[in-house]
Amino acid sequence: MKISISVNGGAQEHDVEPRTLLVQYLREDCGLTxxxxxxxxxxxxxxxxxxxxxxxxxCTMLAAQADGGSVTTIEGLAAxxxxxxxxxxxxxxxxxxxxxxxxxxxxxxxxxxLDENPTxxxxxxxxGLEGNxxxxxxxxNIVEAVLAAAETGAVSGGSK
Amino acid sequence: xxxxxxILGNPVKRKEDAGILxxxxxxxxxxxxxxxLHIAFVRSTVAHANLGAIDTTDAEAMPGxxxxxxxxxxxxxxxxxxxxxxxxxxxxxxAKGKVRFVGDIVAxxxxxxxxxxxxxxxxxIVDYDPLPVLVDMEASIADGAIAIHEGQPNNIAFxxxxxxxxxxxxxxxxxxxVVVKGRxxxxxxxxxxxxxxxxxAIPEADGAMTAWIPTQGxxxxxxxxxxxxxxxxxxxxxxxxxxxxxxxxxxxFHVEFGITAKAAIVLNRPVKWTETRSENMVSMVQGRGQIQxxxxxxxxxxxxxxxxxxxxxxxxxxxSLGAFLPFFTHTMACAVYNVPKLEFNWNAVLxxxxxxxxxxxxxxxxxxxxxxxxxxxxxxELGIDPVDIRRKNLMPKFEAxxxxxxxxxxxxxTGDYAAPLDKALEAADYPALRAEQAKRRANNDVKQLxxxxxxxxxxxxxxxxxxxxxxxxxxxxxxxxxxVGTSAHGQGHDTAFSMIVQELLxxxxxxxTLVQSDTALVPRGSGTAGSxxxxxxxxxxxxxxxxxxxxxxxxxxxxxxxxVDDIVLGDGGLQVAGVPSKLIGWGELASKAKASxxxxxxxxxxxxxxxxxxxxxxxxxxxxxxxxxxxxxxxxELLRHIAVDDCGKILNPMLVRGQQHGGIAQGIAQALFExxxxxxxxxxITANLMDYAIPSAAELPSxxxxxxxxxTHLNPLGAKGIGESGTIGSTPAVQNAVVDALQxxxxxxxxxPASSQRVWAAIQEARG
Numbered sequence: 001m002k003i004s005i006s007v008n009g010g011a012q013e014h015d016v017e018p019r020t021l022l023v024q025y026l027r028e029d030c031g032l033t034x035x036x037x038x039x040x041x042x043x044x045x046x047x048x049x050x051x052x053x054x055x056x057x058x059c060t061m062l063a064a065q066a067d068g069g070s071v072t073t074i075e076g077l078a079a080x081x082x083x084x085x086x087x088x089x090x091x092x093x094x095x096x097x098x099x100x101x102x103x104x105x106x107x108x109x110x111x112x113x114l115d116e117n118p119t120x121x122x123x124x125x126x127x128g129l130e131g132n133x134x135x136x137x138x139x140x141n142i143v144e145a146v147l148a149a150a151e152t153g154a155v156s157g158g159s160k
Numbered sequence: 161x162x163x164x165x166x167i168l169g170n171p172v173k174r175k176e177d178a179g180i181l182x183x184x185x186x187x188x189x190x191x192x193x194x195x196x197l198h199i200a201f202v203r204s205t206v207a208h209a210n211l212g213a214i215d216t217t218d219a220e221a222m223p224g225x226x227x228x229x230x231x232x233x234x235x236x237x238x239x240x241x242x243x244x245x246x247x248x249x250x251x252x253x254x255a256k257g258k259v260r261f262v263g264d265i266v267a268x269x270x271x272x273x274x275x276x277x278x279x280x281x282x283x284x285i286v287d288y289d290p291l292p293v294l295v296d297m298e299a300s301i302a303d304g305a306i307a308i309h310e311g312q313p314n315n316i317a318f319x320x321x322x323x324x325x326x327x328x329x330x331x332x333x334x335x336x337x338v339v340v341k342g343r344x345x346x347x348x349x350x351x352x353x354x355x356x357x358x359x360x361a362i363p364e365a366d367g368a369m370t371a372w373i374p375t376q377g378x379x380x381x382x383x384x385x386x387x388x389x390x391x392x393x394x395x396x397x398x399x400x401x402x403x404x405x406x407x408x409x410x411x412x413f414h415v416e417f418g419i420t421a422k423a424a425i426v427l428n429r430p431v432k433w434t435e436t437r438s439e440n441m442v443s444m445v446q447g448r449g450q451i452q453x454x455x456x457x458x459x460x461x462x463x464x465x466x467x468x469x470x471x472x473x474x475x476x477x478x479x480s481l482g483a484f485l486p487f488f489t490h491t492m493a494c495a496v497y498n499v500p501k502l503e504f505n506w507n508a509v510l511x512x513x514x515x516x517x518x519x520x521x522x523x524x525x526x527x528x529x530x531x532x533x534x535x536x537x538x539x540x541e542l543g544i545d546p547v548d549i550r551r552k553n554l555m556p557k558f559e560a561x562x563x564x565x566x567x568x569x570x571x572x573x574t575g576d577y578a579a580p581l582d583k584a585l586e587a588a589d590y591p592a593l594r595a596e597q598a599k600r601r602a603n604n605d606v607k608q609l610x611x612x613x614x615x616x617x618x619x620x621x622x623x624x625x626x627x628x629x630x631x632x633x634x635x636x637x638x639x640x641x642x643x644v645g646t647s648a649h650g651q652g653h654d655t656a657f658s659m660i661v662q663e664l665l666x667x668x669x670x671x672x673t674l675v676q677s678d679t680a681l682v683p684r685g686s687g688t689a690g691s692x693x694x695x696x697x698x699x700x701x702x703x704x705x706x707x708x709x710x711x712x713x714x715x716x717x718x719x720x721x722x723x724v725d726d727i728v729l730g731d732g733g734l735q736v737a738g739v740p741s742k743l744i745g746w747g748e749l750a751s752k753a754k755a756s757x758x759x760x761x762x763x764x765x766x767x768x769x770x771x772x773x774x775x776x777x778x779x780x781x782x783x784x785x786x787x788x789x790x791x792x793x794x795x796x797e798l799l800r801h802i803a804v805d806d807c808g809k810i811l812n813p814m815l816v817r818g819q820q821h822g823g824i825a826q827g828i829a830q831a832l833f834e835x836x837x838x839x840x841x842x843x844x845i846t847a848n849l850m851d852y853a854i855p856s857a858a859e860l861p862s863x864x865x866x867x868x869x870x871x872t873h874l875n876p877l878g879a880k881g882i883g884e885s886g887t888i889g890s891t892p893a894v895q896n897a898v899v900d901a902l903q904x905x906x907x908x909x910x911x912x913p914a915s916s917q918r919v920w921a922a923i924q925e926a927r928g
Contacts (some may be wrong), residue, residue, distance in 0.1 A: 033184070036187070038404075039437035041850045092174070099819055100176070102404075126856075129857045133354065133856060135822070140862050143862065
């Protein structure tokens with residue numbers, strides 16, 4: 001079936017199998033491999049993207065369900081001039097990533113979370129990121145990064 | 161700009177982050193290879209069976225299928241899982257005659273797309289004739305148990321006896337006033353790197369091959385894979401793209417690599433295997449899995465007189481490194497304590513389960529857990545505070561040349577075990593915690609406080625892994641390349657090793673390129689494992705930089721017509737001391753190296769060597785965990801975790817913190833959450849991330865992390881490993897804290913993980 005999705009602000013049109021997951025579509029049809037696959041039970045959150053400005057695990061959606069909508073992936077988060085989004089910058093500053101495999105999903109989930117909770121407590125952040133697993137950092141610096149990003153006051157989410 | 165002061169010891173941010181944060185860093189699954197086919201495996205759904213007919217007729221006719229393989233039409237030698245093991249237990253990559261665990265590979269399907277391969281694999285029909293299943297080590301070694309491999313009586317794969325050890329010690333407990341006994345289960349856990357396993361095997365001209373593997377050690381994989389697919393190692397190039405975590409599990413050769421690469425050769429097309437998480441949870445090697453029978457002899461005042469441990473270590477169906485890991489448990493059995501006499505016996509036991517190999521700590525967390533748990537039991541029995549009983553037995557501070565481990569199997573390099581304990585107690589405010597605990601106990605509060613203490617020493621760069629290759633070369637544009645035989649997968653080596661080059665040569669770290677993870681570019685290496693990388697490869701980069709500096713000084717001295725002793729580092733090159741105008745930049749030094757005629761410049765301005773640390777190093781530390789146990793529901797909440805880890809001299813405290821945090825989280829996870837389980841038929845019941853409980857941010861607190869710095873004399877950086885320390889120190893601290901909270905109920909021990917159900921049941925049982 002033919003679908004048309006705005007991905008990172010650009011129009012994407014492809015003919016896909018109806019069973020194609022959004023994450024497969026992004027990785028295989030759009031060639032946007034920054035979004036990762038870490039499980040097959042929608043548990044790990046490595047594939048988190050923004051759909052219509054809200055964070056979603058892109059393995060829980062069919063590509064067809066995103067038809068006509070807009071998606072932001074990690075590749076589309078920074079400004080056009082390469083300036084990092086405050087959440088990306090905070091992950092760097094606070095050493096919130098190690099192997100990097102969960103990072104795209106974690107950053108996108110954090111962007112979506114902060115859009116809804118711009119002034120979170122530590123507990124809020126921990127519960128807000130419950131759907132994203134990281135095996136390297138023990139979450140300590142991820143939580144610090146999200147709190148630091150919140151403090152910048154420049155963390156409006158939403159697709160571009 | 162010249163580099164002012166030393167960069168070493170500073171929290172320098174990571175070079176690795178930029179590409180990860182914008183999604184351009186490529187992992188193996190992100191690579192696009194022309195004409196690539198995909199492989200899917202048909203895995204045994206039964207744990208132990210004679211293998212009957214395999215009907216692949218339907219699969220062969222499925223759309224997009226280009227090949228269907230079984231042991232009958234894809235010949236490969238059986239794989240030896242660990243060099244010390246007899247060949248009787250070798251694993252056929254594709255099962256022959258028998259299957260021995262759920263996940264054993266029966267057939268493989270190669271198709272144009274992954275979906276086509278998976279669809280076709282589901283149509284393969286396999287006849288199984290079930291055999292009795294063994295999933296419990298004590299059942300495996302019982303008389304009359306079925307042999308999982310012929311020729312291995314009592315299902316013992318390997319053991320102390322095979323190394324000429326394990327004999328009883330006469331009169332072991334003669335000096336003891338009391339002997340405290342415990343049986344501890346160090347449960348099986350899974351590594352779960354967020355990136356699952358896989359390979360892309362690409363046939364090249366003249367029978368050569370390139371294999372992309374998400375591994376911790378490309379050179380080790382090359383040797384294993386070349387043997388399985390029958391080509392010369394020289395013709396096989398193994399590369400790792402960015403690797404999404406490993407934790408030991410990605411150091412192992414997996415038979416799927418062999419099957420995929422062999423199919424690629426047969427089809428003469430690139431073939432890719434991307435493991436699903438559900439596959440990963442049965443296929444990728446797992447960790448721990450020990451039953452420990454421990455006896456500690458003490459004087460009434462708490463002085464240790466002797467220790468006896470008898471350990472069963474699970475090997476799985478096809479023994480791998482796990483069949484050897486209890487030797488590390490033996491090596492570290494006496495830990496930081498004066499133990500006058502030790503008796504240690506161990507056996508690695510076959511079961512119808514996934515193979516056990518390294519997982520963060522690999523044999524040492526098990527040693528720490530055993531001694532720290534039995535010490536707490538002794539403290540309760542003797543009415544001594546857990547801290548006091550530890551202090552009474554701690555080895556005194558020592559410096560080079562070190563002190564023998566109580567097991568006699570290792571020489572500790574440097575140690576000051578009281579220092580981190582003191583620091584942890586102070587950070588925790590231990591007396592206040594005990595006072596709060598006493599108050600809650602007196603009030604009979606529903607939520608009881610538990611305080612757990614551990615002191616540990618562990619072994620890094622173990623088992624001969626203290627030697628590593630390194631090379632530094634200067635390019636004609638003034639930049640530098642540092643080559644190492646380690647292979648980072650999240651640790652931040654690009655940052656750390658570039659800092660070393662900047663420190664010694666003044667070349668800014670963003671002009672230093674780390675070359676690693678490629679057997680074509682790095683001649684040899686032992687990979688990243690056993691917390692060895694900085695102390696070995698980092699030291700090699702250090703020494704190689706020194707070598708480059710020495711050569712460059714001679715070149716500069718000739719060009720500047722100066723005495724070599726007057727040449728010093730300047731702004732972007734070398735200069736005559738005190739005369740910044742007489743400076744030659746690194747680019748010019750590199751371009752004039754070959755023509756200089758100076759020894760060692762035939763290939764330009766470079767230096768290479770194999771750094772030899774002479775022996776393993778022994779980091780140590782102390783952790784304190786504070787838990788709250790809801791005595792009505794059994795729920796355990798970790799309130800605080802204080803960690804003081806001593807990894808010698810610290811090169812980048814930000815990276816060290818990161819390693820501490822990650823290690824602590826995994827150690828806590830074993831104590832409270834994670835457990836790979838099988839039902840009695842050998843079906844894995846924790847084979848995906850819904851059922852296997854790796855903690856999220858919501859289950860963990862922020863950590864209180866500190867360091868003491870006791871340098872080692874073994875390398876120029878004074879560094880010991882830090883990768884595994886957090887895991888080793890945290891698990892027993894948390895477990896001890898849970899049992900401590902339950903002490904008023906008379907609970908003496910509680911095996912991990914301390915789930916609500918287990919804690920609740922223990923309280924109910926104690927209440928009668």
